[in-house]
Amino acid sequence: MKLDQIETPAALIDRPRMMRNIERMQAHMNALGVAFRPHVKTSKCVDVARAQRDAGARGITVSTLKEAEQFFAAGFSDILYAVGMVASKLPRALALKQSGCDLKLIVDNLESARGVAEFGRLHGVTFEVWIEIDTDGHRSGVKPGEARLIDIGRALHQDGARLGGVLTHAGSSYELNTAESLAALAEQERAGCVQAAERLREAGLPCDVVSVGSTPTALAARHLEGVTEVRAGVYVFFDLVMRNVGVCNMADLALSVLTTVIGHQADKGGAILDAGWMAMSRDRGTAKQTHDYGYGQPCTLDGSPLEGYTLTAANQEHGILANTGHPDGDITAHLPVGTRLLILPNHACATGAQYPAYHARLGADEIEVWDRFYGW
Structure with missing residues (x-):
């Protein structure tokens, strides 16, 4: 197909630009010594996700169970569903696990944590669950120093569930536009998530994964001590918002x-x-x-x-x-x-x-x- 044969309007991907974006992010993660788990909600496209995986990404992040199902069918098995789990969605999560998907769930409250563990026990499976941490007051999550963090961790440390780690997303980074402010927020994101992990470990709970990320903070991070993986999504295409934030041209x-x-x-x-x-x-x-x-x-x-x-x-x-x-x-x-x-x-x-x-x-x-x- 040629460009003049495409009916308009149509969504176009400039593949050379996309590949430069993928390589830039992966090289930065490699230099910082962490795994990179791209958020595929931006593209929702197997061809794009394969290019990210081929560049060195380990696992993917999704925002819907439909994405998890479709990407698993396409050969992706290490999948993080990064939206708070509720009881009504657990049967679909169960079907994915029973099919062989290495699915991770997240929660940020005691009710959901207990619900996942109970559902897992009832069906004879163990769900890996991460606790969402709020490091910038932007959206959802448990603050690193809150007492309920330990309660949630204990609710996941029993039959039917396994506490896999903690994750955070500094979404307020989209409101910034200087290298200094982005670097400061990246450090705040890192430190808060690491603090939460350390508190869980001090309470005798496992916390193998410390996952942080947004496109601006991922690119602005200068060190990631204590972090095991980074997530980012829109970097694969970038957009005008990101151009105004200052992380791309x-x-x-x-x-x-x-x-x-x-x-x-x-x-x-x-x-x-x-x-x-x-x-x-x-x-x-x-x-x-x-x-x-x-x-x-x-x-x-x-x-x-x-x-x-x-x-x-x-x-x-x-x-x-x-x-x-x-x-x-x-x-x-x-x-x-x-x-x-x-x-x-x-x-x-x-x-x-x-x-x-x-x-x-x-x-x-x-x-x-x-x-x-x-x-x-």
């Missing part, structure tokens, strides 16, 4: 949306694209950052940013491309109907989720179709 963004100019708003100086929010997603993650990219940054087909233009508005199937600083005010002449463009997304995970498959650009005009997963 525009030339690193490996996911884009191929779109076509279908009309103009001559009186307003805008062009109409066939990529609205159904193609880009509604994610406006850059709106509160140092540079607001609207719904995305337009580029020429070779991936070069089209300076002075922004996707400023989006309806369901229509995107509005505005002249926000281009010296040529006549957008109808500069971007005539039929012009094809690439739009770099704010949030790669959200944009990828709009499509059943990616079109992977292997070279200048060599395309493969890579399927991706849907649903929960």
Whole structure:
């Protein structure tokens, strides 16, 4: 397939860029002496995950049991389901374990810990469970110094469950934009998770795994003493949010949306694209950052940013491309109907989720179709 044969809108992966991103992260993890477990929720694509594994990744992280099932069927067995477990999902987790999947679960409360252990005893299996640690107040988890951490650990140290370790995710890193602040948060993330592990061990409980990670803190970490593995996801594609955070350049963004100019708003100086929010997603993650990219940054087909233009508005199937600083005010002449463009997304995970498959650009005009997963 050639680029001009693809119907628009379509999600494109620039494979050379993607491979550079994979190699950069893996090299950093190797230098820090830790295992790397990529979060495959960003791509939900076997082809991408295989490239990460081939580069040296050990195991994968998933955000849905559907992902766990699909990746296990594709030959991935070391899988961490990194969303708090609840009773209603345990039968699917059991089916995966009974099929031979080395599935790890997480909890952050005593009720869930007891529920997993009881379900495991009832069905004659032992679930490996990690405790989620809150190291930055961003989302869920147990704070490293909380008394209930030990109670949860003890609830998992019995028949039906096995305490495998602790993990944390410094999601507040997305709100930062300097090397110093990112390095400080990476150290806070590391130290908090290691503290939790040490408290569990001091209480006589096993804690083999200490797992940390987000794309910004993984890349900003200067040392990872006490950590056994790192997780990160969006690094594989990067996006405009990550560009604003400062962990990548525009030339690193490996996911884009191929779109076509279908009309103009001559009186307003805008062009109409066939990529609205159904193609880009509604994610406006850059709106509160140092540079607001609207719904995305337009580029020429070779991936070069089209300076002075922004996707400023989006309806369901229509995107509005505005002249926000281009010296040529006549957008109808500069971007005539039929012009094809690439739009770099704010949030790669959200944009990828709009499509059943990616079109992977292997070279200048060599395309493969890579399927991706849907649903929960």
